[in-house]
Amino acid sequence: MGHRSGAGHAAARQTPHPGRADQGLSRSRRGRAAGEPGLHSWAVALAEEGRHAEAAAVYADLVEAEAHDEASSGTGDWNLMAWAVQLEAAGDIQAAIARSNDLAERCRLSVDQQTGPMACLVYALVNHARLLGMSATATGAHAALQAAEPICVELARTGEPKSWSGYQTTYWAVLLAASGRADEQFPPTGPRPPLGVSFQHWSPHVRGWWGDQERAT
Known part of the structure; x- marks a missing residue:
């Protein structure tokens, strides 16, 4: 990755x-x-x-x-x-919804082929439901969450069928940060966090701004 x-x-x-x-x-x-x-x-x-x-x-x-x-x-x-x-x-919310649906389908295929964790599919479905909710398609958002529910039940009961590298945490963190974009107070000028991208790939300047010490200053 x-x-x-x-x-x-x-x-x-x-x-x-x-x-x-x-x-x-x-x-x-x-x-x-x-x-x-x-x-x-x-x-x-x-x-x-x-x-x-x-x-x-x-x-x-x-x-x-x-x-x-x-x-x-x-x-x-x-x-x-x-x-x-x-x-x-x-x-462009509609285009974002289309791509988030593609992401969920890719995650679903990975789970079916046992090449990816179930947790990432849950995260993708939850994010997809969030976007659908933004576009006022509540029925679609509910369906996405319903699709995630049995996966959560299986994870709670048996856990992942195999051990993964642990990138699921980063996967969730990236989606969670993106979901809070509207609540963030970015610098009025200059680079701001490229939400949607793993923290390790941000430029040093932006990583520094995001740090607690620099933000407090």
């Missing part, structure tokens, strides 16, 4: 300006592989600048590229999650 590192990664962490953004988006649209160094970081940088629609476009390209890349790094779920969150931040 980690992104590539190196010189390209470091360069993409710099604050973007319009010219660099246009270049980055142009590169992604030329169909580069999902693992291209710096491309994930570019999407994060756009999100940190509040350029959510542009960030969503990069994540869309990453998800599409990985779908056609047999040697992909397995970051598809994370990119799909970030795509949905950036769409929500950009105000």
